[in-house]
Amino acid sequence: DAGVIQSPRHEVTEMGQEVTLRCKPISGHDYLFWYRQTMMRGLELLIYFNNNVPIDDSGMPEDRFSAKMPNASFSTLKIQPSEPRDSAVYFCASSSRGYNEQFFGPGTRLTVL
Amino acid sequence: QQQVKQSPQSLIVQKGGIPIINCAYENTAFDYFPWYQQFPGKGPALLIAIRPDVSEKKEGRFTISFNKSAKQFSLHIMDSQPGDSATYFCAANQAGTALIFGKGTTLSVSS
Numbered sequence: 644d645a646g647v648i649q650s651p652r653h654e655v656t657e658m659g660q661e662v663t664l665r666c667k668p669i670s671g672h673d674y675l676f677w678y679r680q681t682m683m684r685g686l687e688l689l690i691y692f693n694n695n696v697p698i699d700d701s702g703m704p705e706d707r708f709s710a711k712m713p714n715a716s717f718s719t720l721k722i723q724p725s726e727p728r729d730s731a732v733y734f735c736a737s738s739s740r741g742y743n744e745q746f747f748g749p750g751t752r753l754t755v756l
Numbered sequence: 757q758q759q760v761k762q763s764p765q766s767l768i769v770q771k772g773g774i775p776i777i778n779c780a781y782e783n784t785a786f787d788y789f790p791w792y793q794q795f796p797g798k799g800p801a802l803l804i805a806i807r808p809d810v811s812e813k814k815e816g817r818f819t820i821s822f823n824k825s826a827k828q829f830s831l832h833i834m835d836s837q838p839g840d841s842a843t844y845f846c847a848a849n850q851a852g853t854a855l856i857f858g859k860g861t862t863l864s865v866s867s
Contacts, residue, residue, distance in 0.1 A: 647799070685845075685857055685858070685859045685860060686800070686845065686857040688854050688855070691854075699854070702854075734799050734800070736799070741851075741852065742788075742849055742852070742853065742854055742855050743788055743790070743805070743849075743855075744790075744802055744805075745802065745855070746801075746802070747792075747799030747800045747801065748799050749797070749798055749799050750797075750798075750799050
């Protein structure tokens with residue numbers, strides 16, 4: 644299996660622009676997680692899906708952030724409008740065992756100027 | 757009560773040494789304690805995990821020691837190698853709830 648696939652790997656954008664991050668989970672995994680990693684706050688869970696349905700989005704920082712999972716093999720995290728404080732590495736992870744044994748993708752490094 | 761406190765923040769050891777990374781938690785309902793390893797430019801990868809019904813678990817050169825009464829658990833890396841240089845995260849949760857991650861420990865193993 645190719646593992647969790649994320650794109651793009653790097654994204655540089657200007658404040659106010661829309662940013663879309665993409666994730667393809669491991670085939671057969673029914674849980675998908677979006678995390679944000681910064682030096683100050685560490686790894687933070689933003690939202691997770693089970694069987695394509697959003698279960699807990701309490702970690703989404705504000706309304707500028709939205710996530711969708713239209714099918715079992717694709718999810719997006721969108722930031723609109725982006726702000727410099729959104730600069731971070733965003734990880735997607737998937738699991739077949741709930742919160743346990745999560746497999747992380749390589750991440751998207753987002754820089755908002 | 758949901759925090760997982762990890763120490764030290766960084767650690768430097770010589771090849772062959774035994775680095776030890778410690779984590780402490782407060783929520784006694786936690787029942788799953790994994791360690792993740794992250795190399796630069798990569799996502800975290802599950803390394804080893806333990807449940808509170810055992811006090812120690814070994815997988816290769818990696819050992820978790822668990823002290824339920826003290827609410828602490830630690831990662832030991834035997835015969836450390838330069839290739840073990842990475843950031844290590846502890847985490848904890850109870851069934852059906854989100855993993856709470858520690859802030860991470862950056863390990864450097866010098867040759």
